[in-house]
Amino acid sequence: MKRRITRRRFFSQSFGLGAGALLFKELPAFDGGLGGQVPLIITSHTNATGKKAMVAGWEVIAGGGRAVDAVEKAANIIEEDPNDMSVGYGGFPNEDGVVQLDASIMDGKTYNAGAVACLENIKNPCSVARIVMERTDHVLMVGRDALAFAKKWGFTEEDLLTEKTREAYLRRKENLSDRDDWGPPEHLKDLPEFQQRQRRDELDDDPHGTTNVLAVDRNGDVAGITTTSGLGFKIAGRVGDSPIIGAGLYVDNEVGAAGATGRGEDVIKSCASFYMVLRMKEGRTPQQACEDALRMIAEKYKKVNPDFLPGEQFVAINTKGELGACRTTGNRPGRISVQNASGYSIYTGSIAFPTEE
Numbered sequence: 498m499k500r501r502i503t504r505r506r507f508f509s510q511s512f513g514l515g516a517g518a519l520l521f522k523e524l525p526a527f528d529g530g531l532g533g534q535v536p537l538i539i540t541s542h543t544n545a546t547g548k549k550a551m552v553a554g555w556e557v558i559a560g561g562g563r564a565v566d567a568v569e570k571a572a573n574i575i576e577e578d579p580n581d582m583s584v585g586y587g588g589f590p591n592e593d594g595v596v597q598l599d600a601s602i603m604d605g606k607t608y609n610a611g612a613v614a615c616l617e618n619i620k621n622p623c624s625v626a627r628i629v630m631e632r633t634d635h636v637l638m639v640g641r642d643a644l645a646f647a648k649k650w651g652f653t654e655e656d657l658l659t660e661k662t663r664e665a666y667l668r669r670k671e672n673l674s675d676r677d678d679w680g681p682p683e684h685l686k687d688l689p690e691f692q693q694r695q696r697r698d699e700l701d702d703d704p705h706g707t708t709n710v711l712a713v714d715r716n717g718d719v720a721g722i723t724t725t726s727g728l729g730f731k732i733a734g735r736v737g738d739s740p741i742i743g744a745g746l747y748v749d750n751e752v753g754a755a756g757a758t759g760r761g762e763d764v765i766k767s768c769a770s771f772y773m774v775l776r777m778k779e780g781r782t783p784q785q786a787c788e789d790a791l792r793m794i795a796e797k798y799k800k801v802n803p804d805f806l807p808g809e810q811f812v813a814i815n816t817k818g819e820l821g822a823c824r825t826t827g828n829r830p831g832r833i834s835v836q837n838a839s840g841y842s843i844y845t846g847s848i849a850f851p852t853e854e
């Protein structure tokens with residue numbers, strides 16, 4: 498979601514990108530809070546489904562299972578939630594009313610990765626990504642060929658639209674233009690009983706959505722998944738950052754893992770997840786790495802349009818179990834669900850450029 502802040506406010510906020518860019522004040526430090534314990538599993542989903550996913554993923558890890566199995570089990574639960582309009586079944590469709598899913602998985606132990614993009618009719622795209630990772634010599638498969646591949650492996654096709662997302666799609670079509678024939682007939686459209694149109698700002702309420710699931714298992718191996726229905730009402734065929742290794746997800750078994758949600762175009766251009774893992778390798782904490790990456794992106798835009806700030810949330814963990822979560826702007830800090838031997842909790846990180854909304 499795009500947000501705007503004034504030029505004055507933007508310049509008064511921090512860009513702590515290292516010694517060369519310290520025109521701005523540093524953000525306050527955030528302690529590791531609930532972190533510092535391995536094994537662990539985290540997700541960017543902090544709702545009830547996120548908690549359910551963490552409990553399921555933790556069962557795998559607590560039983561001595563692999564991080565890659567734990568993240569898949571947890572991500573499947575989020576993908577299957579019909580009420581989540583950002584991921585998997587029930588995700589927002591594209592502008593043609595078709596749900597097109599993107600997902601990636603990376604296994605630090607084997608330095609292996611798999612992904613699918615524009616996948617239709619399969620509710621667990623991250624599991625197809627896993628087959629791409631483990632049963633082919635490729636990393637990314639797309640569109641109808643990815644669907645055909647999934648079917649060969651026994652995945653069954655189903656309609657991913659729910660009544661809620663179908664309704665949202667139809668309302669959006671009716672609202673988009675008064676110069677086409679969507680909506681009630683001309684002679685009836687002003688009558689109250691025909692005015693069912695949703696307000697545009699309701700429809701546009703954060704249509705970006707995605708989930709990241711990252712884990713370190715008992716052996717110290719790291720794995721991650723990013724899965725999404727992408728930008729709501731996107732142009733058909735648009736691919737976001739989620740299936741792009743290094744953008745929406747990156748894992749390094751020696752360092753940790755990072756994932757992104759939000760406006761995928763910014764995340765692709767900045768290779769943000771790779772950048773976060775690189776920063777952690779250089780000694781930054783996961784929290785600092787998330788903040789560094791968001792400031793790096795803001796710095797790029799500042800040179801082009803000082804009033805523009807993109808909307809993302811970045812999350813990261815390292816092999817010590819330390820945590821990071823940061824949002825670009827707004828008044829809600831980055832947050833993640835965390836499950837480790839101490840139980841389930843929500844970790845609150847930071848906002849890179851707070852606003853007073």
Ligand code: GLY
Nearest residue numbers: 727728737759761
């Ligand atoms: N971050 C998800 C997307 O932009 O598709």
